[in-house]
Amino acid sequence: MAEGGKNSLKSKTQSILNDYDVEWNETLGTGISGPVRPCKRKKTGIRYALKCLPDNPKAQMEVYLHVMCNGHPNIVKVHDVYANDIQFPGEKHPKAYLLMVLEMMEGGELFDRISKRKRLTERQAAKYFKKISMAVQHCHSLNVAHRDLKPENILLTDNTEDAELKLSDFGFAKIDDGNLQTPYFTPYYVAPQVLEAHRHQAKLKKGIIPTSKPYTYDKSCDMWSLGVILYIMLCGYPPFYSETPSRHITMEMRRKILSGEFDFPEDEWSHVSDGAKDVVKSLLHVDPSYRLNIEDVTKLSWLEDAPDNELHSPAVIADKQSLEDINMAHSQQLTILRKPECPLTLKPITDSHNPILRKRKYRQSSKEEPDNPVSKASTCEMNVKSLRNIIAYCILPPKDDDESVLNELIRKAITLQSCSPTHFMEILSAMEWDGDRFKVKIDKGKLAERLSELIQDLNRPMPLESMELNSHENGRVPNSLS
């Protein structure tokens, strides 16, 4: 077991290979950070899942927040964390990784399980939903917003009927500071929460809403996700969809999300109880201040007295393609809903229409010298701008998108990156960028997310000293796997 108490796991700097046998060629599942692999503790023979994260502030935050939420029966447990250097086959040098040894979830993803079931009743769906809600309640009670609640992150301990259901992947989790400051934003990043926060602030000022009710973007984003997950569990397809299916989030779908436009088609919903529909409606309320909060959800009588009627969802989800589409659509919607961070929402000075700022910018550029800090700052602005262009394209690709524009934007950004070229290239190679284009079809929403985080890293380094993880500058153990 790792050092420290249950919520203060310290990363170990000795080689993970001293304690675990890792099956490097096997994969339990793959996410944006790469494959999750099985491993076995040498002393006990117990199997675990190993998630390898390139060590950077984002990964440190993931580990920190996941460990913080450790100890709840509906949250995948982090058993150990190692900070090791690893050289994977095909890589020239060892790289720093954070290795998370996680409780093994042999039962796989919840929706896969549902699709294999012959029968799912509303009562069983309510039981699943209650467990997911308990996990969220635990996170919210610690002021952690998960922000990536989606079917792929809800896993089962084993393949038995009474397997426990657990929430995983804290890759987007953050401490919910309830920050309402959004001084500038570009249209690309206006999530419903942002617009509504402005309305909410106005209402607060007028005294329409009591100030005692805490209002935050991030937790309400989790509540929205719970609504989507419940909706899918009850019928097998998502509440927000486009008439013209696309792998990208369409303007039409965007409009539907923003206006909360969804319905309950007769075929699948006629025998779903009104109680269940009410829960869905109050989670997908377009105004987050009217959405149920997690405490409200855990007290719902429907969780205990849902009827035993049979749902259509297993048959609908059984189509593998439809499950993939559900996952993809939900990821993209989360991309839109997550509150943009301040550095991302601020207009770069280069774009400003404010004449004073433009004049200042002009003066700076006429004085530029190679080592002048001002010059470095504007180089960084150029980097950020090039990244923002990619993000904007990923979030709103044109109708006739053939990827060539995206490839061009990326090639341009590569030539401009000087502030954090390694991280940028890491993101690209994790998505199979071959130097000129992506080798596979990529999830643009994910790319946008990763680049947003990179911009945050560039603008606001993580206060590492506030973490319980050991720095592994000293005593790092290189593990060569090649």
Ligand SMILES: Nc1ncnc2c1ncn2[C@@H]1O[C@H](COP(=O)(O)OP(=O)(O)OP(=O)(O)O)[C@@H](O)[C@H]1O
């Ligand atoms: N503890 C576990 N036990 C078994 N399988 C797991 C475990 N954790 C993750 N997996 C599998 O690996 C997949 C990817 O894991 P995870 O979601 O944590 O990675 P990620 O890189 O953060 O993904 P994402 O692209 O969703 O951000 C999961 O969807 C699941 O199938």
